[in-house]
Amino acid sequence: MPTAAVADDFPSLPTAMSPGDIINSESLRVALSVPLDTGPFPANAQRIVYRTTDTKGGPTTATATVLSPIPPWRGSGERPLVSFAVGTHGIAPHCRTSELIQTLLTYRPPFDISTEYEAMFIGAMLAQGIAVVVTDYIPSTYLITAAEGNAVIDAARAAQRLPDAGIPARGPIAFWGYSQGGHAAAAAAEQVGSYAPELDLKGSYVGAPPVSHLNLFRYAEGGMSLGAGGFFLKSLISSYPEAKIAVDEMLSDKGRQFLDTTAAQCVGGAMLSYALQPSNSLTKDGRSMAQVLEADPRTAQVLEEMMLGRAGPTAPVMLVTGSNDDLVPPADPRRLAHTWCSIGATVDLVDLQLPMVLPGSIIGHTVNSPIVGLTEGQRWLNDRFNGVPAPSTCA
Missing domain, CATH: 3.40.50.1820 (Alpha/Beta hydrolase fold, catalytic domain)
Structure with a gap:
């Protein structure tokens, strides 16, 4: 169907x-x-x-x-x-x-x-x-x-x-x-x-x-879930166009391929494709994704606004x-x-x-x-x- x-x-x-x-x-x-x-x-x-x-x-x-x-x-x-x-x-x-x-x-x-x-x-x-x-x-x-x-x-x-x-x-x-x-x-x-x-x-x-999205990135670093980080980054730039330039500046060519690959995969495929890889293998300057997202005010503000606990x-x-x-x-x-x-x-x-x-x-x-x-x-x-x-x- x-x-x-x-x-x-x-x-x-x-x-x-x-x-x-x-x-x-x-x-x-x-x-x-x-x-x-x-x-x-x-x-x-x-x-x-x-x-x-x-x-x-x-x-x-x-x-x-x-x-x-x-x-x-x-x-x-x-x-x-x-x-x-x-x-x-x-x-x-x-x-x-x-x-x-x-x-x-x-x-x-x-x-x-x-x-x-x-x-x-x-x-x-x-x-x-x-x-x-x-x-x-x-x-x-x-x-x-x-x-x-x-x-x-x-x-x-x-x-x-x-x-x-x-x-x-x-x-x-x-x-x-x-x-x-x-x-x-x-x-x-x-x-x-x-x-x-x-x-x-x-x-x-x-x-x-x-x-907290930043805490999630930090805690899961190096595990099985890096592929799901691709789902999130693709969604972030789709929902918040103001974050697109910041994410593009963060990622290496390998990181951009990571976004395109995971966007076409389900969770099982994304996990198998990127299992146990550190996120800094996909960034331009070798910092982890959490470090870059937190340091850039264009993404840090958005991530702060998205945290749970802002209402009861x-x-x-x-x-x-x-x-x-x-x-x-x-x-x-x-x-x-x-x-x-x-x-x-x-x-x-x-x-x-x-x-x-x-x-x-x-x-x-x-x-x-x-x-x-x-x-x-x-x-x-x-x-x-x-x-x-x-x-x-x-x-």
């Missing part, structure tokens, strides 16, 4: 459109679905193109997958909706969830490979009768805070407006994400109070969010980190929890105390997601939808 239309296909949006309005939709077949008399188990799926807001406050579009579960919701009240923000997939079109959810796996020679690893979490929600909408994000906005948050929020608005989806128009919602998805869910939790106050947000599950969530949050996380520095989510608590948010900090295994391999970062997400996270989510008072670790 061809990729659905995205932002570039709608250069001029109708002025009457509001954030969350649907531009078009098409049916999708979810991989491993089972046909039943009542519909394909676990869910009917539609890909939508919806109006949202870019980093500069202008209108743009994103795609998302709306999943309407076949099982009934057996909890309290109306069927709830989760706006699900996926972890790092890549910024190339074939890496989007709306593509991968149809096949679960993509491969392009010689070794660009990715899978829809979020399917187990999405499936657990659908099996309980929770509707799910999964944004593909605005194109080329990897870890761009405002754009990611808006895409998550407007995906929820769009799902509630989709005809015949069986999702209540003003029903309860939650945000969910881990890693890049945790960053997006945190951004949405901070932005929703001013951007979409009409939404009935019950809570946000925020797993291992990159809080208006609904309860479960915030997850772990001492074994070898991708996102665990000190940053801990500080974010303190910041949110200090401005009156209700935060349940889950801080796993596990040993580090093969630092730089991202094993610790990866295993923490199912350890919490398939156990405490699902229970916490159900409790929010069932009206149970939210726990808090705020002092």
Whole structure:
């Protein structure tokens, strides 16, 4: 199936459109679905193109997958909706969830490979009768805070407006994400109070969010994740043209090739292409990328503005980190929890105390997601939808 239309296909949006309005939709077949008399188990799926807001406050579009579960919701009240923000997939079109959810796996020679690893979490929600909408994000906005948050929020608005989806128009919602998805869910939790106050947000599950982009670069230096740095730099210059010259001046010819290569790869291919390489191998002057980005005022100011913690969530949050996380520095989510608590948010900090295994391999970062997400996270989510008072670790 061809990729659905995205932002570039709608250069001029109708002025009457509001954030969350649907531009078009098409049916999708979810991989491993089972046909039943009542519909394909676990869910009917539609890909939508919806109006949202870019980093500069202008209108743009994103795609998302709306999943309407076949099982009934057996909890309290109306069927709830989760706006699900996926972890790092890549910024190339074939890496989007709306593509991968149809096949679960993509491969392009010689070794660009990715899978829809979020399917187990999405499936657990659908099996309980929770509707799910999964944004593909605005194109080329990897870890761009405002754009990611808006895409998550407007995906929820769009799902509630989709005809015949069986999702209540003003029903309860939650945000969910881990890693890049945790960053997006945190951004949405901070932005929703001013951007979409009409939404009935019950809570946000925020797993291992990159809080500071500079700290992320420093902490992950020399590990498996340099390729994802290409996703971010490409997104940075796409969303903030004022940073383009600074990034171009930073990179060597090899670094510019790095941007072009990773922009066409999914996360598996980008990791394999640049695993264990130091970032200073791609800069002109031999400094690390974090050192150059921090020293240049053209990029330092943008990165400061994009840090999480500049506003407080208006609904309860479960915030997850772990001492074994070898991708996102665990000190940053801990500080974010303190910041949110200090401005009156209700935060349940889950801080796993596990040993580090093969630092730089991202094993610790990866295993923490199912350890919490398939156990405490699902229970916490159900409790929010069932009206149970939210726990808090705020002092």
